[in-house]
Amino acid sequence: MEKEKLVQILWDYLRMNHKLEKSDCIVVLGSHDTRVAKRGAEIFLEGFAPLIVFSGGYGKLTKHIWNTTEAEKFARIAMDMGVPETSILIEDKSSNTGENILFVKDLINNKKIKVQKIIAVNKTYMERRTYAAFKKLWEDIDVIVTSPQMELTEYLAGYRSGEITEDEVINVMVGDLQRIKMYPEKGFQVHQDIPKEVWDAYLKLVEMGYTKHLC
Template sequence: MTDYLREQALKLWNYHHINHQLEKADAILVLCSHDLRVAERGADLFLEGWAPLLIFSGGLGVITKFMWSEPEAELFARIALRMGVPAERILIENRSSNTGENVLFTKQLLEERNLNPETFIVVQKPYMERRSFATFKKVWPEKHVIVTSPQDSFDIYLSMYTNPALTPDDVISIMVGDLQRIKTYPDKGFQIQQDIPNDVWVAYEALVKAGYDRHLAPI
């Protein structure tokens, strides 16, 4: 990757972060994926006392269905258990295959358990903070939500990425695809609208032109 393209990718990385400050909440909702560091971040937050309930949401998604045979949430929950989270404080939603379903199926699961958390900490990959917030507020607008992720810099995240099946170029392509979805998904009813600064969109177009287009959604 050239210095110029790295600079463009960093613009997307920074935009995807919404930099919420942590607040104590009723539940921590971990949106599962191929990134096991997200499981560790969720467990750490629980063990630090930010919320009394830890929810893992994820079946097999577009990427993980080619990597694993068990639901993401089951794998993530085992990581939390090994880290010392009590089993009785964990809920698992293992059917969802995208972010909207993560939120919707978690909402249904909590209703079935007669649980009604009012405030959530959502834990997601660093480059999916903004899209997770926009999706949660569309699906469950009456709840208060803040979003966080593993606390790594762009370069550290790429160099220490926890899943060797994905290269740094793959991660950048996923970031590009997520920005496209931030722009197009509100019109589909999947997310609330998010402003995209012009320089961020220019960076997106430069990365697409350079070939980081493997995770774009069909238009």
């Protein structure tokens, strides 16, 4: 029971709950979680932006489970949901969050597309880290972050019979919290305060062995 409470504390901190606004572009960051692609397609079809960019090559997890890039797989999901191919751009070389942002920024600039506000779509527990990275690496745009709309129990349930296990996801969450603390010093993200309760939960999860994705 303690584990569930600790993971919930991390989840509540890492999720930012931004309100969606009309934007110039939706950027969907690649990962193993195809629900992220569906969320990006949903908000495009709801009319929040006229353009959607899928970003992602092969990541640490997906290089072992897929034979196509994250961006290509996500774009196919979006097109199957009704997103027109003419409204999609693909960036399929990046392998981490920083590259997602920088490579999409280059793609947008090279195509001379004017962008002032972006909706970034990622996994729920990646909202805060995504926001921090955008604010550091693409300073001149406004960014709203969003993710699949579900609570922790439902989110983790999706991994009980899939290619990635629930424990793997918790390991990644712990690693992401560590990066929120470490990465500002490396110039990868802006600084964000981490409440004591959140850091204490992180330390307890590390003690419990959730160390697989630590730097």
